[in-house]
Amino acid sequence: MEEESPVFFRAGTDRERIASQLAGSFGGPMPSACWLIGGGPSLTAEVADQILQTPIPRMGINLAGTGLLRPTFWTAYDPTVRFLKSVYLDPGIMKFVHERRAMDLVPETTYKVCECPNLYFFEGDRHRGFQRFVSESHRRIVDWNDSFVQAIDILFQLGFRRIYLAGCDLHIKASAELCRMSLEKGAKLPNGKALADVTAACEKAGVSRRELIRCAPGQLYHFEQRKSFQAAVATDQHYMRVVQYLRLARRSMTMAGLELVSVTPGSRLNDYFPYRDIAEVVGDLTGLIGPLSEPTVGLYERTEPRLPALQWTMRDFRPLHWSPDGKDRPIACEQMADDEPADDEADLPLRMMDQDVRRREIQRMQRESVEINEVG
Structure with missing residues (x-):
């Protein structure tokens, strides 16, 4: 059977691809959570400090977080020249960019993007609709001309289920x-x-187009970056479209177990997705995963498991029909008798015990030598 191509891969300066099995790496027994950091003016130093108190990673997009925090993951949609050299060259940041950026030059250097440490590429999917916005079966990252949506899909593929x-x-x-x-x-x-x-x-009330064009736009980002009034209007239209895309893709995210939770007051997303105060989120995360300072006294002397208070006994089992030979592989279908009666749920422990007795008896007989002395 032909092996499926991975979602993420590295690349060489000779354009050779190097497969990287990153998909699902950050999933866990509970929904893994990650911050998604946007560049909006609501991201203040106080908010950044609260985020840094939590034990979960941070995905940055474009120039978001500049001067306030360093991301754990990073992605961008636009050309390489628009972003920071320090992000591309930082081995502590796991970076994800479209394969078309592989041969771009890192700003202020002679290095190719594909030479950067901890950097992975992906192929884009321009034809994805809302019904299957996110799915573990995808082998490409959604391309809706937007880095924010791109970041959501990357985090989903990495295994995060709460953003x-x-x-x-x-x-x-x-x-x-x-x-x-x-x-x-x-x-x-x-x-x-x-x-x-x-x-x-404003135009209907008599404000001229020339006056509007000369008008300063509102604050666009938390970092220093200016745009013309016309560019600000176009950017706001883009934001509105992306929010409606996500509203229409809510069922897909719900079916896939993906939650988007806004901690941004006044966000356009707050009409369609749950909003929580960031202080509550910080408290939940530190309580669930662990406080910043945990006691260490006596830990090196411990030998038994450290379990929470349990009401019932905990015990590990192999999957029901897997081989007991320690190799943890399923029993082949042809090894099961066609006329074997279906298991009754209440009888399973007894039947499993009987099977173990029969199996041990057969193994004992196989070890003993048998002589055949037939006269005839």
């Missing part, structure tokens, strides 16, 4: 200048509308 969204405002507020201008013209700015709708209301 906390910080700095993910996904909207651009009208600036103070635009609000002042609209008041002077008597325009009533609609609440909850896209920035494009706000500008349309």
Whole structure:
């Protein structure tokens, strides 16, 4: 049978692919959680400090987190030249980029992106719909022209099933200048509308297109980066579209066990996904996985398991029909008798004991020598 290609791989400067079996690596017996850090203005130093108190990793996108925290994972959609050299060259950050970026040059260096440490590539899927937005059967990462959605799919493929969204405002507020201008013209700015709708209301009230273009946009990011008013309007439209994509893909995420939880006040996502105060999330995470300081006295002398308080006995079993020879492989179908009666659930322990007795007797007989002295 032909082996399936992995979701993630490394690449050489000769374009040779090196398979990497990363898919599912971060999944666990409980839903593994990760922060997804956006670049919105809501990501303050205080919020970053709270995130850093938690024992779960952080996925950064593009320039998000710059000056506030270093990500554990990182991804970007846009050209390589728009991002930071220190991210590409940091071996402590696991990076994921589209294979088309493999031969790009790392900013301010002569190195190829494919030479960077701890960096993995993937193929994009431009034709994926909402019904199967996330699935373990996918071998490519969704390509909806957006790094935020790309990051969600990467985290899912890595095995994370709960994603906390910080700095993910996904909207651009009208600036103070635009609000002042609209008041002077008597325009009533609609609440909850896209920035494009706000500008349309201003134009209807008599604000000229030239005045709007000269108007400063609202704050776009928590880091220093400016855009023209027209670019800000286009960015806000993109945010609105991505939020609606995710709203329409909710069933797919639910069926796959993926949870998006916003900790971003005022995010566009909060109408469609659960919102929690970040202090509550920090408390839950440190309580579930462990506080930052755990007692160590006497641990090196311990020899028995350290279990929580259990009400019932715990015992390990092999899967029901697996071979007992210690090799942990299923018994071949042809070894089972066709006329063997179906197991009754209540009789399973007795039947399993009888099978063990019969098996030991057969093994004893096989060890004994047999002489045949037939006269005839």
